[in-house]
Amino acid sequence: MSICAYATFYNPEDHDDERDGVLAAWREAGIEGRAEQWDDPTVDWSAYDAVVVRSVWDYLDRRADFLAWARRVERGTKLLNPAAVLESNTDKTYLRELGVPIVPTHWSPERLPYWEEYVVKPAISAGARDTIRTTDRGRAEAHAAALAAAGRVPMIQPYLDMVESEGETSLLYFNRRFSHAVRRTPMLTPGKTGADQVLADPRTPAPDQVELAEKVLAAIPQALLYARIDLVRLPDGSPVVMEIELTEPYLYLRYEPRAFANLATALRELL
Template structure:
C-alpha cells in the first residue's frame, strides 16, 4: 500500500521562522507518512498528488486574503484540506466574534465600524473606562493594532478613520487591564483540549502601532481552570462546521470581574506551541494520521 502524502502548508516566512513546522514534519515522517512542507503560493504545485493538505503557517494570508481564500477553495476541490475551506473563510474575518456572542459565548465586547458608512466618530465612541483597542477585522499578529488610554480619544478615532479609509472594517474593544495577568492560549486537537500556554500581553505601549513586535513573549506552560476550558469549548462548539477542526487555538483574557472571555479563535495558522508540549505533538500526529488514512 502506498504511503500517504501530506503537505504541511506554510509560507516563505513560515519556512524561516515556524518552530512547529519541522517538529510536525519530522513527527509525521517518523510515524510512516510522507510529509513535506509546501509554500501555499508556489506556482504549479500539484495539490491533487497529496492525500491531505494541513495548513500550518501561511502567515502572509492577511495581506492577500482574496488570493488565499481562492487557493483554499481550489485546493479543497482536489484534496482534503484541514482545516476545511469553509472554516478558513469564516475564521479569516473577526466578525466571527459577533457570531460567537450570538451563540452565548463570552467574548470581548466588540463594536464593528464598517467602511462606506457615514460615521461621525467622536471621543464618546472611544470612551471605555480603561481605554480601547482599535484593530482591523482582518488581521493577524496584532497587525495595524494599538491600544489607547482614556485620554487618547482623538488618536483612537484617527486610527479607526485610517483603517476605514483603506476600506477595512474596524474593531473597537474595551481594553481589559487584567490582560496584564497574561493571555491564555488553549490548544485543541480534534475538538479535545490538548494543552495551554500563558504569555505576556502584547499591547504594552499605548498609542503605538508596531507591526514588528514579537507576537509571543513570556510563553510558559499553563494549566487552565475549568471556567477557561468551558469558555474555550463553547467557542469551538459555535464554529459553523459539521465536524470539529483538526486544530484550534482559543485565546482568552480575564474581564474586569475575573471571568474568561474569548479574545480570538484561531483556526487558520495559529502557533500551537508544540515545542512546549510533546504530548500535544503526539495528539496532532494522531489526528493527521487518521485523516490521511494511515494504517495504525
C-alpha cells in the same frame, strides 16, 4: 503510507520553528509529510492525501488569492482546516456570530464608548498589524475612522488590565481534543511592537476557561485539525474570547512534551 503537504510560505529567514518537529512526528505516525509553498503554481495538491495549512504567514496582503487557493485545493483533496473555516476565521467579524462571551467590541468609528484605554484594530489583520493602544478617545476615533474610510471594518475594544496580571490563555485543541495550554505575554504592553516575539509559559486552564473553549468548538461544525482559542478575563473575573485561531496559528508545540504527537495523531484520525 499517507502523504500530506505542510503548506507554508517562502521565507528565506525560515521563522517556522515548528515545521521540522511536526514532520518528524508525522513520520512516526506513518504519514509522509512534505513542506510546500502555498502559492507555488507547480505543486499538484491533488497528489496529496491531505493539505495541512500551517505557516502561510504572508496571506494577509493577498487574502483573496489565499482563499481562492484554498477552494481550489479542497476540490482535489482534503484541506485542513477547511476552506470555509479559513474564510470565516480570517475576518474577525466572526466574533459577532459565535454566541459566546467575547471581549466587549464596538464595530463602528462613531459613538465610541467611554473607556479608560482603547485598542483599535481592523477586523482583517494579524500580529497586531495596524493596531493601536491609546488612552486618547479622539485618537481611537480617528484611527477607527481611517480604517473604515479604507473599506476595513474597525474593532474598538477596551484595554483589559487583566491581560497584564492574568495574561492571555491559549488553549490548543487537535481534532477537538485538548492538548495543552499556555499563558501568552501581552503584545501591546509599552515598549513592545507586533513584531516582537511573543513569549509564553505552560498553563493548566481553569475549569471555566475549558468550558468556554468547548462552547466555542461546539459552535463550529466543520472538521478542525487544530484550534487555538485565546481567552482573557474581564475585571469581574469572567473569561471571554479574545480570538480563535484556525488558519495559521503558532501552536506552542514545544511547551508540551506530547504536543507534536498529539497533532500527528489528530491528523491520522482525520485522513
